[in-house]
Amino acid sequence: MLAAISYSLRTADNMREGKIGVAILGLGTVGTGVAEILSQNRAMIFNRSGVDLELKKVLVRDPHKKREIELLPEVYAKNIEEILQDEEIGIVVELMGGLHPAKEYIVKALKAKKAVVTANKAVLANYAPELFQLARENNVPLYYEASVAGGIPLIQPLTESLVGNNINSVMGIINGTTNYILTKMSNEARSFTEVLKEAQELGYAEADPSADVDGLDAAHKLTVLVSLAFDTHIPLSDIYCEGIRTIDTMDIRFARDFGYGIKLLAIGKKTPSGIEARVHPTLIPLNHPLASVNDAFNAVFVNSQEVGELMFYGRGAGRYPTASAVVGDIVSAGRILNGIGTTLSRKFAKGRAVPIAETKGSFYVRLMVEDRPGVLGDIAYILGQNGVSVASVIQEGRAHDQVPLVFVTHEVKQGDLAKSIKNISELACVKEVANVIRVEKGE
Ligand code: NAP
Ligand code: HSE
Numbered sequence: 001m002l003a004a005i006s007y008s009l010r011t012a013d014n015m016r017e018g019k020i021g022v023a024i025l026g027l028g029t030v031g032t033g034v035a036e037i038l039s040q041n042r043a044m045i046f047n048r049s050g051v052d053l054e055l056k057k058v059l060v061r062d063p064h065k066k067r068e069i070e071l072l073p074e075v076y077a078k079n080i081e082e083i084l085q086d087e088e089i090g091i092v093v094e095l096m097g098g099l100h101p102a103k104e105y106i107v108k109a110l111k112a113k114k115a116v117v118t119a120n121k122a123v124l125a126n127y128a129p130e131l132f133q134l135a136r137e138n139n140v141p142l143y144y145e146a147s148v149a150g151g152i153p154l155i156q157p158l159t160e161s162l163v164g165n166n167i168n169s170v171m172g173i174i175n176g177t178t179n180y181i182l183t184k185m186s187n188e189a190r191s192f193t194e195v196l197k198e199a200q201e202l203g204y205a206e207a208d209p210s211a212d213v214d215g216l217d218a219a220h221k222l223t224v225l226v227s228l229a230f231d232t233h234i235p236l237s238d239i240y241c242e243g244i245r246t247i248d249t250m251d252i253r254f255a256r257d258f259g260y261g262i263k264l265l266a267i268g269k270k271t272p273s274g275i276e277a278r279v280h281p282t283l284i285p286l287n288h289p290l291a292s293v294n295d296a297f298n299a300v301f302v303n304s305q306e307v308g309e310l311m312f313y314g315r316g317a318g319r320y321p322t323a324s325a326v327v328g329d330i331v332s333a334g335r336i337l338n339g340i341g342t343t344l345s346r347k348f349a350k351g352r353a354v355p356i357a358e359t360k361g362s363f364y365v366r367l368m369v370e371d372r373p374g375v376l377g378d379i380a381y382i383l384g385q386n387g388v389s390v391a392s393v394i395q396e397g398r399a400h401d402q403v404p405l406v407f408v409t410h411e412v413k414q415g416d417l418a419k420s421i422k423n424i425s426e427l428a429c430v431k432e433v434a435n436v437i438r439v440e441k442g443e
Contacts, residue, residue: 018051021054021056022056022092022093022330023058023093024095025080027060027095028096029319029322030319034326035058038055038330045327049331050340055071056089057076057077080108083109084109084112091117091330092117093116094119095118097122102122110134110138113139116140120147122220124224125221125236132345132348141333141336143329143333144329146323147221149221150318151320152300152315153312153328154225154312155228156328162304162307163344165305168303169267169303170225170229171267171290171300171303173297174218174221174225174298175217176298177204177209180202180204180295181195184198185252186252202296203319204296213243215242215243221266222266223277225300226268229268230275231346232348233348234275234351234353240353240356242279242280244281251364258406259285260439263291265440277353280438284439285441296316298315299314358415360413361414362410365433366433367434369430371401371403379405383420388410388416390407390410393407414438421433
């Protein structure tokens with residue numbers, strides 16, 4: 001059910017028509033970029049949008065820290081209350097990250113009838129229904145373009161341009177840090193740890209980078225994408241989530257031999273059994289457009305009944321790309337506060353994702369096995385007993401006691417594959433189940 005809500009003209013006595021005060025909570029990688037763009041491009045933004053945005057306050061943890069941007073001392077707010085009580089501030093931009101106190105500050109800002117812009121996918125993944133309800137009750141916009149895929153305009157197209165589409169699936173690379181790591185591991189054979197450090201220095205990684213490498217950041221973003229694609233809130237706990245720590249350069253090499261690249265994909269799919277929502281490393285054909293999305297770039301494929309396939313591509317992380325999306329939201333919010341814009345508000349159903357064991361797919365399996373006759377036969381027997389059929393095999397060998405035995409299956413239920421892998425792991429000739437990775441053909 002969709003309904004257009006138009007917000008009424010803000011008429012606080014102390015606010016000049018058209019001019020809106022902005023407060024930024026957090027002046028780190030993204031906050032600094034937003035503050036710079038608002039200051040440097042103020043006249044251009046006003047000329048293009050009719051909204052005059054004045055950066056009035058910022059809130060940080062440590063106001064004495066040396067910053068990359070110089071702001072007048074009075075711009076630093078002592079606390080959140082100072083911002084909430086300032087009637088000239090119409091828009092609060094939350095760029096602190098983390099769940100708390102970010103969520104509480106967003107709640108307070110909405111209750112104070114400030115428009116809110118956030119890039120915080122963790123907060124959205126955990127509290128979206130409550131926050132959107134609060135925004136509706138207080139008749140103020142809550143925007144979050146930068147929360148998924150950084151600088152790529154994606155939320156607005158999904159909300160507005162594609163409003164008449166029945167979406168079948170969304171599938172993409174929505175974590176810049178892991179894509180950066182996998183790219184460097186694939187192209188330069190560099191170690192995971194070394195490349196992660198570099199991604200942190202470049203400002204791509206979360207404060208706690210395990211959120212990136214373990215897939216949680218992508219899962220947070222997938223909750224947002226799935227809700228917009230299927231009008232359904234899937235709880236974060238239902239999203240299957242697997243990170244990239246287990247990916248070895250050996251897997252990247254074998255995947256390439258089979259004709260695939262390895263990417264961390266977030267996938268939301270409408271299937272006859274329900275909505276699938278999963279994040280995991282994935283083999284995708286080398287000729288699939290997602291296989292050539294490199295470094296911190298993100299890309300999202302949307303497949304809909306009406307428009308067919310769309311691909312959104314661009315920088316998914318970093319100061320200015322992310323700030324670009326945040327500033328777009330600030331301007332949209334400003335237009336609404338000034339009575340020259342409207343927004344669409346939709347209702348979301350509550351839903352559950354299909355359990356991962358019930359989902360079907362092809363799988364890449366790398367075993368470390370004894371190098372002796374009969375091993376392949378023993379493994380093939382167990383696979384056959386569980387109805388798993390093998391599409392291709394590579395067996396390398398003779399140099400060591402243990403050799404890799406790598407195969408790609410035809411389509412199978414994940415639960416059935418898991419059963420056969422468990423049986424296989426109990427064979428004396430199998431030294432290690434080194435990796436099991438899903439394959440997406442991208443059809
Ligand atoms: P960041 O560099 O770590 O900056 C966080 C800022 O928030 C710092 O200025 C910090 O103050 C301030 N802060 C933290 N806790 C605070 C508190 N309790 N009270 C007041 N200020 C507080 O983070 P970021 O990379 O800019 O990310 C900000 C948000 O954008 C996160 O939600 C992130 O997930 C999201 N995002 C980031 C990117 C990216 O490429 N970095 C892309 C898309 C979305 P101090 O400076 O005093 O420590
Ligand atoms: N840490 C996130 C990433 C930032 O690497 O994609 C952008 O959301």
